[in-house]
Amino acid sequence: MSASVISTLDLEREHQLLKLFPEPVRLHLLYKATELNSTFPNRFHGVGPFVFVVYLSSGVVRGAYMNKPPTNQGHDENVFLFDVTTTNATKISPEDDSKIKISQVFSCNYEFGNSFKLRTESVSKESCLLVYFSSDEVFNTGWPDECYNITKGDAGFKDLELFRVTGIGDVLPSPWREVSWTERTREDFRESFVFHKVFIESLNSVRVLLLGPTGSGKSSFVNSVRSVMFKRTTHMPASGAGAPGHFKKLKSSIIRAGRGGSPTSLTLCEVMALGEGESAGLSVSDALAVVKGHVPEGYSFQSDTPCNSQTSGYRADPGIKDRIHCVLFVLDARKITTYDGDLQKTIRMLQAKISDLDVPQIVLLTHVDQLCHAEDVKYVYTSRAVKDKMQKAAEFVSMPMCHVLPVKNYAVELDTDCNNDILILSAVHSVLQAIDDTLDDQCVSSTVE
Structure with missing residues (x-):
């Protein structure tokens, strides 16, 4: 007509x-x-x-x-x-x-x-x-x-x-988040990351803890951020390898501005995976001990033996540089509707206790490329399927959807990709902003007091 x-x-x-x-x-x-x-x-x-x-x-x-x-x-x-x-x-x-x-x-x-x-x-x-x-x-x-x-x-x-x-298919007529998928955008994000300074002068680097079930992409995200900065894919040992429930160490990775470059203000921390189903995982008490800064680097987690004051290297009075400044809950977009209730209960319990510590929390939703049109991440914010999974992830952890960040980790690629770099750098940018806002608010509050 x-x-x-x-x-x-x-x-x-x-x-x-x-x-x-x-x-x-x-x-x-x-x-x-x-x-x-x-x-x-x-x-x-x-x-x-x-x-x-x-x-x-x-x-x-x-x-x-x-x-x-x-x-x-x-x-x-x-x-x-x-x-x-x-x-x-x-x-x-x-x-x-x-x-x-x-x-x-x-x-x-x-x-x-x-x-x-x-x-x-x-x-x-x-x-x-x-x-x-x-x-x-x-x-x-x-x-x-x-x-x-x-x-x-x-x-x-x-x-x-x-x-x-x-x-109307999966592709929406307009994106719900605006992103310019250009080389200029990637370079602007990378430059902002490299020159980012922590709000508190005495703190050179912020520590971000990745929490999630086995296979959600925690180690892959660390390697992906490093790949973006090195401008080539990197191949570091995956700390998540091994049988579910096997102990893992606290591993802190300083992100550098390229191979042999200066350290950036970001340190990504990995620990034992959260338990799912019948598998044992990181306990709530151990996760909170890491967030508070009590757990020493390299500590081996065991589900049946929590970290305590008798643990070798235990920090009884951790400083601000030892603490976690942001927690990333890493979830797989493909599994968000099939994760069991025990995992959800653990995450929500952690969320409540971490909130009491005034530590910002964000959801990192991985594998979103497999939901996008033609598996191209530039469609991530026009994909109805991705938006639906992001909403479900927000509901799963009981957080606003604006706190959910979609990413695609580098896994089998030999070279980096501009659009994927932008998505990863955008997530890093959001994390650093959340930390800056929190530290700023804490400083203002302490000044008023």
Whole structure:
């Protein structure tokens, strides 16, 4: 239909109507009675799925959805009728699927039981298009018996429209976070990282702790950040290797500005994985001991033996340089809906206790490339699937979605990629900002006191 023809369906009602569909869809206007002299074109027959929308002068808007092209006495188990207002839409499904008989009689007649009929009939020897409403035992709409002559333009009738319903796929029309995927952006992020100075002069480097289940990508993220700064992929031993529950050491990796370069202000810390399912993992007490700065570098964690004041090298009175300044919960986007309740319980317990320590917390969502269109990370902020997983990750840890950062770690690549570097550097930038904001707030609070 001509793009100049404007649908009678306003944005508020369209928004409510779209909520009735289980998957994201878009409506394409095919037919508008008031523009086509009420003549229902034959070329639209059999085009589906589609929606009929009838507008009455009283303000009532109702209609029907068909998933399959109509055939003589055809059966469509997905059919439904609806009422829609600016604030709500009511989906009216059949009482009994076995009784659904959607008929296409002749070339222009569509009958949804007795509840909604669109028929071509002879009125005073003139072919007219009529719409009927009623209530029957199949749909039980509760609609009053009404009939409107569309061709004659009955006073109670306003318009009839037909829309084709199409899926809109994974790619959203516009990103929900703006990123410029250019070499200039990558260099700006890298330069900002290299020259970043910690808010507190006595603190040369901030320590960021990565917590997550086995295989979530903690060590890979450390290697990926290093790869971005070295401008080539690096291959460091994966501390997460080994059987689940096997002890791991506290390992702190200073990120340098290139091979042999000066240290940046970021140190990434790895520990034993959090337990999942039947596997034992890092205890809450050990995780908190690391955050508070009590645990010495190289300490070997064991699930059944927590770190305590009797541990060799234990710091009874850790300084600010020993503490953790931000915690990253690392989760796999592919598994976010299948992680068990024990892991969620552990993370939420940690989250509550870490919050009491005034340490910022962020979720690092890995493997998002496998959800993107063509597995290209430049689509990460226009991907419906990625956005959905980010929302689920936020719900899983009970944190705002703005605290969820999507990344793709370097795993099998031999060379770095500009878009992927930008995503990783963007995550690092957000982490450093969160730390700066927290330290600034703590300094202001101590000054006021």
